[in-house]
Amino acid sequence: MKFKEYNKFNLSDVNKEVLKRWDAENVFDKSIKERDGAPTFVFYEGPPSANGMPGIHHVLARSIKDIICRYKTMKGYKVLRKAGWDTHGLPVELGVEKSLGITKEDIGKKISVDEYNATCRKEVMKYTKEWEDLTRKIGYWVDMKDPYITYKNSYIETLWWLLKQLYNKGLLYKGYTIQPYSPAAGTGLSSHELNMPGCYRDVKDQTVTAQFTVKHDDNEVVQELLSKVDKGWNDIEIIAWTTTPWTLPSNTALCVGPKIDYVALESFNPYSGRPATYLMAKARVDAYFKPEGKDKPLSGYKPGDKVIPYKVIAEFKGSDLVGMRYQQLFPWVKPVDKIDDKIVGNDNGFRVIPGDYVTTDDGTGIVHIAPTFGADDANVARAAGIPSLFMINKKLETRPMVDFTGKYFKLEDLDEDFVKNFVDVDLYKEYEGRWVKNAYDPQFTVNGKWDEAASNKAEDLNVYMCVRMKQEGTAFKMEKHVHNYPHCWRTDKPILYYPLDSWFIKDTACRDRMIALNKTIRWKPAHIGTGRFGQWLENLNDWNLSRSRYWGTPLPIWRSEDGEEKCIGSVQELWDEIEKSVAAGFMHSNPYKDKGFVPGDYSEANYNKIDLHRPYVDDIILVSPTGKPMKRELDLIDVWFDSGSMPYAQLHYPFENKELIDKGEFYPADFIAEGVDQTRGWFFTLHAIATMVFDSVAFKSVISNGLVLDKNGNKMSKRLGNAVDPFDQVEKYGSDAVRWYMISNSSPWDNLKYDEAGVEEVSRKFFGTLYNTYSFFALYANVDNFDPSAPQVPVEERPEIDRWIISLLNSLVAEVTADIDDYEPTKATRAISAFVGDNLSNWYVRLNRKRFWGGGMTTDKLAAYQTLYECLKTVSLLMAPFAPFYSDQLYRDLTGSTTSVHLAKYPEACDGLIDKVLEERQHIAQEITSMVLSLRRKKALKVRQPLQAIMIPVLNDRQKETIEAVADLILNEVNVKEIRYVGNDAGVLVKRIKPNFKALGPKYGKIMKGLAQKLTSLSQDAINKFEQSGSITLEVNGQQAVVDVADVEIISEDIPGWLVANEGSLTVALDIQLTPELKQEGTARELVNRIQNVRKSKNFDITDKIVVKIEPNDNCKAAVEQFAGYIAKQVLAVSVTVEPVSPDEAIELDMDDYRLNVAVEKA
Secondary structure (H helix, E strand, C coil), X not given: CCCCCCCCCCHHHHHHHHHXXXXXXXXXXXXXXXCCCCCECCECCCCCCCCCCCXXXXXXXXHHHHHHHHHHHHCCCECCCEEEECCCCHHHHHHXXXXXXXXXXXXXXXXXXXXXXXXXXXXXXXXXXXXXXXXXXXXXXXXXXXXXXXXXXXXXXXXXXXXXXXXXXXXXXXXXXXXXXXXXXXXXXXXXXXXXXXXXXXXXXXXXXXXXXXXXXXCHHHHHHHHHCCCCCCCEEEEEEECCHHHHHHCCEEEECXXXXXXXXXXXXXXXXXXXXXXXXXXXXXXXXXXXXXXXXXXXXXXXCCCCCEEEEEEEEHHHHCCCEECCCCCCECCEEEECCEEEECCCCCEEEECCCCCCCCCCCEEEECXXXXXXXXXXXXXXXXXXCCEEECCCCEEXXXXXXXXXXXXXXXXXXXXXXXXXXXXXXXXXXXXXCHHHCHHHXXXXXXXXXXXXXXXXXXXXXXXXXXXXXXXXXXXXXXXXXXXXXXXXXXXXXXXEEEEEECHHHHHHHHXXXXXXCEEECHHHHHHHXXXXXXXXXXXXXXXXXXXXXXXXXXXXXXXXXXXXXXHHXXXXXXXXXXXXXXXXXXXXXXXXXXXCCCCHHHHCCCCCCCCHHHHCXXXXXXXXXXXXXXXXXXHHHHXXXXXXXXXXXXXXXXXXXXXXXXXXXXXXXEEHHXXXXXXXXXXXXXXXXXXXXCECEEEXXXXXXXXXXXXXXXXXXXXXXXXXXXXXXXXHHHHHHHHHHCCCCCCEECCHHHXXXXXXXXXXXXXXXXXHHHHHHHHCCCCCCCCCXXXXXXXXXXHHHXXXXXXXXXXXXXXXXXXXXXXXXXXXXXXXXXXHHHHHHXXXXXXXXXXXXXXXXXXXXXXXXXXXXXXHHHCCXXXXXXXXXXXXXXXXXXXXXXXXXXXXXXXXXXXXXXXXXXXXXXXXXXXXXXXXXXXXXXXXXXXXXXXXXXXXHHHHHHHHHCHHHHHXXXXXXXXXXXXCCXXXXXXXXXXXXXXXXXXXXXXXXXXXXXXXXXXXXXXXXXXXXXXXXXXXXXXXXXXXXHHEEEEECCCCCEEEEEECCEEEEEECCCCHHXXXXXXXXXXXXXXXXXXXXXXXXXXXXXXXXXCCCXXXXXXXXXXXXXXXXXXXXXXXXXXXXXXXXCEEEECCCCEEEEEEEEC
């Protein structure tokens, strides 16, 4: 056969050609069908959302998944890969609102729910073609012809079935609690959404320490203080710090730590200069008052003084302060209760209450309590009988002072009687409709994009309120404060904590089982499983399932006004319940029957006749067991429940494919992979649902990949202009180069700094080297008509260097196989790269070029061809999962096969061909060669210039024998005449030790300085013994320290006339002195190089004989006379003479230091 030869190398073109071939041959489908009956390897695809364009990070995630699946396919497994689309949730809805120029409040007013959801259904698949295009171009094999789509009715039906299982187990319940709420998104959030990477951010907010005036009543502490205060200090103020001044109007209590020490001190308000007696924690006094002000005469104070005097007049425990009453700071609204639909006042507020969670880490040691805006606040207030401060809206619903959009309620939206009886309109009207954070104000969101800079720059309500408090004398201290605050994972805007009626999954009831099952999962990296994920499970909260949105999976629970409930688990069940409702007269007819839907017919055509989304499902009224009408709870469910249910919903379980789950044929997954941001998203919901419903893991192994950053380590964004277009990269470099770079550059779980220069380097150094190696092989194999099917020269009869590369090849196969089995693709690619570049191309091919040149097909030449062929073919198979395109071309070019490499069997290592002694010998040869060449470069000594000797101190006889076995090879490679061996204790070289502080520091931190001094002062004899034994024990400050050779760097210093290099236990000294004889030989070698270049420029065939004439020149005359035979042999010359060269045949050579004319003609 003839091996295909190329005149150019372009991976992008390879990409396109191979894609055409795959399409024509239907290779992906074949890779699955040909494995029918084989063991299965179960893979789940995490569903992306197609309402946004794919990014470069998706190339990384999809490459990782593709690598494992292709590998397992080549290992003989049947690997089904079903694509999926995540189609519900905030990303879709917010995108639609932006495109339509509306907000959530406009839905049902400016646009109907039906129209809105229809737009969502269309918008969510907007970039499907782009996703499919990129998926195809990067070679990610996944079935996109029949994907699971989360908005399909069959998918939703499985979700309903799962929810009913949770309901029947008592794990689904309704509760009224303080929950994280996103005003910008218009919905509550679950705790796992709040813990997505990047949700907690440092923000700089306006804070205030507020003064709460204590009432002069019969409280014992109050009376005691009034008896102790000096005249003029009768006003008793409790001071409390808050980072959210906007919550102060909702304050109904102040909380103290019962065991904390508090003081009462006389001083002055720093702004107004008004005297007062202040109550605060003793440990926090220095944070508010300068120490030099203590006991300084109060009478000498003048407003504006930098040092404010103060005097402590009493000390109390926090428990003593409990029960003190104070005046409402912002008396805008009176606390109320709603009893039997009647609104009545509640006077139990504005008291000091106890709380064990109070600390003296910051603030005043006294916590302002606004029960409607904090879970801890609500808990301590409830325990103490403190009312929450609620507004009553037009529907007579209790609501916090801030509405769902993030602004103080407008008076027009409140119940008139409530306003009349419980609101001080004159005080409140100044603030009604004000946004509590600028981030929620629509004026800072233009065309759906939040102008964060403008929002932060503008004065917000909190600053305004603080200034007013300062003017009114109720602010004791105002300052900007940087703190960590949660933000919405989809809008990037800050969240609020808000009292909500929500449905919860009681996953805390299964916490221990989740933790136990998690320990059986192989996490890559392991620390994610034990740390980020494992610790998350240990601190689990119940899952807030409710979402007050429109486009998503409706919660399948119907309730009557009396609290009767039904949870629906299937369309059949809903059909049956509708029939009962029709019979009871609550519905005129069954809408599903009207549409021709047939229960039990699971065809897509039948299911497309109905729609389980809002608003249609909201129109269904069911009948309770007692004959009462039941309406659906309007909530949707958390979109993460959608994706976490995909193992079952993609199969329409249990209505179809029941055996695939129940018999473990397609469950659990053997492998999944997604970004680290999914740790508390998809990974969690998969694990939680599997544990609670099936008492099983959902996946056995998982790779959690890191972020893809720009080359400087910054997060990519269109706004910053540093986002990388994946389509551009694939077109420019080809998918193989991009994939190989991303996988080989850093482990998948480490953040990748994406740099185009790195992709170019991979393309050149790895793929270019591999291409050149194949081109070399093809060129000579075609000349010699090499037949790969010819009988093999037995490996044991081949030269040592052939046996070495075959041994190394089999070791590589074993290493790569072990790496991929351990989900370590980075290690595998690096091993392949090193083999191709360092061993196959730079060592084997370079050292054996002459075996392929000229002459007939001898046994030795055949062995060389067979060895190189086997290496290239095996590499094409090994690299196939990582670089699917070029590997396919290379494999077909080598084998002449019309079958894709991806249908071939993955290589298996032959232990009998692995010779570790031989590998070590060649490795030492490579190391010494590399060290000597490095020394040559240091002094700009070309390799063509021979040198006299290298000197190697040997540690033992075994090391000497190993080096001697490859001595000729080393000398030839580095162009040196001899190797001189000296004992490590010969005293020829002066050595010193450089401690590795990174290695030793963690072990001997306290004595590290003394240990370093001892190591650096070791004698030459001690260093030699240290090298030979591999470790040394030293005593430092009475402590024994055992130091290994690997913990230090032993450096040999240069000696006159020699250069010295060190690498691990190897030391090499190079003699750099040049004798006249060495210089002449160097000149001869330079001439060979120049004449070979002339041959190439004249397009001579590699077998053409030539005649060489060199003009007389004192710079090279002696060298030519001495080495004419050597020159002739190297350049295939029949003669090399020194004689005049005529101008018409002269070719001028640049010999660096002089010019030389030669004539080179065919013989």
